[in-house]
Amino acid sequence: MNVPLLDLKAQYATLKNELDEALIKTAESQYFILGPEVVKLEENICEYLGAKSAIGVSSGTDALLLALMGLDVGPGDEVICPTYSFFATAGVVSRLNAVPVFVDSDPVTFNMDPKEIEAKITDKTKVIIPVHLYGQSADMDPIMEIAKKHNLKVVEDGAQAIGVQYKDGKSVGTIGDIGCFSFFPSKNLGCFGDGGMVVTMDKELGEKLRVLRVHGGKPKYYHSMIGGNFRLDAIQAAVLNVKLPHLDSWSAKRRENAELYTKLFVEAGLAEGVGETELSENNKVLLPKAIYKPSNHSSMQSSGSSNYHIYNQFIIRVEKRDELKQFLLDNGVMCEIYYPVPFHKQGCFTELPSSKDAYPVADKAADHSLALPIYSELTDEQIKYVVDTIAKFINS
Numbered sequence: 001m002n003v004p005l006l007d008l009k010a011q012y013a014t015l016k017n018e019l020d021e022a023l024i025k026t027a028e029s030q031y032f033i034l035g036p037e038v039v040k041l042e043e044n045i046c047e048y049l050g051a052k053s054a055i056g057v058s059s060g061t062d063a064l065l066l067a068l069m070g071l072d073v074g075p076g077d078e079v080i081c082p083t084y085s086f087f088a089t090a091g092v093v094s095r096l097n098a099v100p101v102f103v104d105s106d107p108v109t110f111n112m113d114p115k116e117i118e119a120k121i122t123d124k125t126k127v128i129i130p131v132h133l134y135g136q137s138a139d140m141d142p143i144m145e146i147a148k149k150h151n152l153k154v155v156e157d158g159a160q161a162i163g164v165q166y167k168d169g170k171s172v173g174t175i176g177d178i179g180c181f182s183f184f185p186s187k188n189l190g191c192f193g194d195g196g197m198v199v200t201m202d203k204e205l206g207e208k209l210r211v212l213r214v215h216g217g218k219p220k221y222y223h224s225m226i227g228g229n230f231r232l233d234a235i236q237a238a239v240l241n242v243k244l245p246h247l248d249s250w251s252a253k254r255r256e257n258a259e260l261y262t263k264l265f266v267e268a269g270l271a272e273g274v275g276e277t278e279l280s281e282n283n284k285v286l287l288p289k290a291i292y293k294p295s296n297h298s299s300m301q302s303s304g305s306s307n308y309h310i311y312n313q314f315i316i317r318v319e320k321r322d323e324l325k326q327f328l329l330d331n332g333v334m335c336e337i338y339y340p341v342p343f344h345k346q347g348c349f350t351e352l353p354s355s356k357d358a359y360p361v362a363d364k365a366a367d368h369s370l371a372l373p374i375y376s377e378l379t380d381e382q383i384k385y386v387v388d389t390i391a392k393f394i395n396s
C-alpha cells in the first residue's frame, strides 16, 4: 500500500469546480496583485480569528519579517524564540541584524518552554516569538505575563496553527501583539503557491504593517518608512477564499485521524497513551498530546477530542528513528523529520552566544521525532497500514 505524507490532489478533487472558477475569474479580471480578493480574504480572516486587522502577505516568512519590522526590531536587538522550529522563525531575526536567543522546548508539546524564557532576558531583549508547533498552541498565559513584566512585544508564529484555540477559546495569532500565518501548500490552509497573513488586535499597528507591505510608501512613492514588497497575489487570495470555509472540517478530520492512530498504537502494545515523554519497554512509541481545552469553539463539536490541536503534523518519537524512517519509505509510507537540526546546532548560528547553552529537550526531539501522514483525506485502512508497518519494524 502507498501512503503519501500529504495528498493535495485528493483535497483539490473535492473543491475542483469552485477552485477552477476562482482561477478563471482571476484570469479574466487580470487583477493580479492585492485588490478585491485580498481585501475579502483579509475580512474573512479577521472574522474567522476574531482579529481587528489582517494584512495579506507574500509568505509566512515575510509575515514574520514584516511583523518584526513593524515592531522596529533592528541591529543589536535580541529576540527570544524556541530552538526547535522551522528555520524561518529565527532566520528573519538575523536578516534584520538582530540576535536570535534560543530557549528549550517543553517535553510534551515541543513548544517553547515558558520556564526557560526569563533566564534569557537582557536589557537588549525586545520581542518573544512563541511558535505554535505542529498545530497546537504554545502556553501563552505565562509567555504574555513575562512579556508584560519585562515590557516585551510578542509575535506569534502561527504558520502551522491557523484556527487553533488556546485555553480561553482565543485564536492563536490574536493573543500576542502580532500573529503570523503561512498559506504554504502543506499547511492546514494552503494556497497554490506562497502566501501568508499578519494579524493584530491593534488597528494602528495594523495600518503601519499595511504600509510596510508596500515598501513603506504612503501615499504611494512617498516614504517615511522603509518596508518591502510583501504583497499577496490576488490568485492566492481567490483560492483561499474558497478553501477557508472548509478549514475547520479538515482540521477536525485530522483530529479524528490522530485519535485512530493513538487507539491503534495502544492496541498494538507500543504505547500506554498520549503525552509520555520517556521511551521505555511499555512506550516504544511516544504519542503527541493535545493539551489545551478552550471553553468555547463551535468546530470542536464535530470531533471526539475535547482538547484543541489541528495536527498540521502528527509527530511520534521512537528509538531507532532513522532506521524506522527508511523501513517505512521502503514499505510505501512517506514520512519526514521535523526537524533534524535545532537552531543552536545550525551552521549559520554557531557564533551566537545562546548556541553555546544546553537544550536537552530539543536535542532529543531532533533525534527521535518522525512525522507520519495525517492529512484529512487519509483512509482508516492507510492509518492501520502505517501502524502495522511500524509494529512490524519494532517487533522484528
Ligand SMILES: *Cc1c(COP(=O)(O)O)cnc(C)c1O
Pocket (backbone or CB within 6 Å): 059, 060, 061, 062, 085, 086, 088, 089, 131, 157, 159, 160, 182, 183, 184, 194, 195, 196
Ligand atoms: C512554514 C513555516 C514558516 C514559513 O512559512 P512560509 O510560508 O513557508 O514562508 C514559518 N514558521 C513555521 C513554524 C513554519 O512551519
